[in-house]
Amino acid sequence: MSSNYIGDHALVMGGSMAGLFTARILADHFARVTLVERDQFPEQPQLRSGVPQSSHTHILLLKGQQILEQLFPGFQSELIARDATWVDWINEGLMLSPSGWQPRFPSAFQTVPCSRPLLEWVIYQRLKTIPNIKIIENAQVKSLLTQAEIHKITGAKIQFKDSNHSQELMADLIVDATGRQSKLPQWLKELGYPTPPETVINSFLGYASRCYQQPQDFKADWKSIYIWAKPPFDKRGGLIYPIEKKRWIVTVVGNNRDYPPQDETGFLDFTRSLRSPVIYEAIKTAQPLSPIYTYRGTGNHRRYYEQLSDLPDGLIALGDAVCTFNPVYGQGMTVAALGALTLDQCLREHYPQTQFPQQFYRQLAKVLNQPWLMATGEDFRWPATEGGKPNRMTKLLHQYLDQILALGVKHPKIYQSFVEVMHITKPAYTLFHPEYILRVFGRWIVSQEAQEVAVEDQPIPKLVSESSRSR
The missing domain is CATH 3.30.70 (Alpha-Beta Plaits)
Incomplete structure (x- = not known):
C-alpha cells in the first residue's frame, strides 16, 4: 500500500448519487475502493429499475454543481457536450412564490440542469476511469463481517443477483449509501448495538x-x-x-x-x-x-446517528441512509455531495482514530441541520402534516420568511439572499441581516391591505438582459 493512502480497502454499499460521490472521495484515501450496486448501470443515459424516481425532476443546486466540478473537473462541460445548457435561475427562470412573481436580473446562479439519468451516467463514466475504483454490479451486501473483541466491522458478505454465488470482501471502512431502505439500524441491533433515534415528518x-x-x-x-x-x-x-x-x-x-x-x-x-x-x-x-x-414517497426521515456513543468502528452511513428530505425542495443530491465532502474532511483529520464514526456523524449533523430545518419547517405549514406540530418559533419563522419573500418581490438584493440560502451557498442567518430585519418589521406594522394586490394578478416579469456567460 502506498504511503499516500490511509487504508488498504474501502467498500461502498449502493450506487446511489451519494454512493458515487463517496467512491470518488474514498479513492483519494484508500488504495482500493469497491462500489457494490444491486442494479446494473446502463451503457448510455437512460432510466434504470433501481432508481424508480429518476424519471422525475432532479435539481442539483448551485452548491452541488460547484462540488461536482471540484470532484470531477470538466463535469459541466461534459453535460454541455450532451446538449444540456446553462441556465441563470434568477434571470432566466420564472418564480411565482406565495408573495408573487420574484424579480429577474442577471445573476451568478447559473448551473447546467439535466436529467437524472444523464447526471448519473456522466459521473459513472468518470468513476470508471479512476484506476483504484472497482464497481460490482447486480450484487448487494447481505450481512456484515465483524471482529467483536475490538468492536470493528471488518468486511461484508455480498450476494450476486440471479445466482447462489456469494463473496466475502474485507474492508478497512464500509460506507452505507443504500438510501431510504438502509438496513443499518437492523444490522446494528443484531450485533448488539443501539439503534439511532428517528424522526419522520410527512406532509x-x-x-x-x-x-x-x-x-x-x-x-x-x-x-x-x-x-x-x-x-x-x-x-x-x-x-x-x-x-x-x-x-x-x-x-x-x-x-x-x-x-x-x-x-x-x-x-x-x-x-x-x-x-x-x-x-x-x-x-x-x-x-x-x-x-x-x-x-409519493416524500416524507422527511432522519436517523440521529450522532446521538449514539456506542458504535462499531469501520462502518458509517451517509446520504439518504441517514437523512432524506421532501424532494420538492431539491436539496437531496446537493446534501449528499456535502456529506461526501464532510467524509473527506473527517478522513483527513480523524481517521483511523477510534470512534471515527462518532466524529463523522457529529460533523455530518452540522451539514444536515440547515436543510432539515428548511424542509421540515416548510412542511409544517400544511395542517395535515404528521410527525409533529410547529412550535411558536417555527410559526414566527414562517411569518418572517413570508415577509422576506414579499420584500424580495421589489428588492432584488433580498431575493438574491433568499436564493443563496436555498442553493446552500450561504447560511440561513444571511436572511437575518439587520437591514432585512428592519424592513420586515416595517412591513409588519403596516396593514396587509395597504400593501398587496392579488399576487396572481401581477404581471410576469421580463428578462432583464442577456445573462453573462463569462465562465
Missing part, C-alpha cells in the same frame, strides 16, 4: 412528471418556471425544468394528499389549476416524450 406530498419536447416555435424569454403552492389552502404547485436536447421535465405536486393524477387529461387539468396558467400554456401544444410517472 403527504405527491407528484407527477412527464417529459416533453420543447416546441420548435417556442419563443418565450424564460428557460424554467417554478410555481409554488401557497399554504395552507392552495396545495398545488409545479415546474418546468429544462434538460438536455431541448426537453422539459414537467412536474406537478400536491400537498396533504392532493395527489396529481396519472392520466393525460387529469395531468393537464391539474396543471391548468395551478395559481398561474403559464405552465399549462407552455405544454398544451408540446409533444409528450414519456408516460406520466407518479411518486
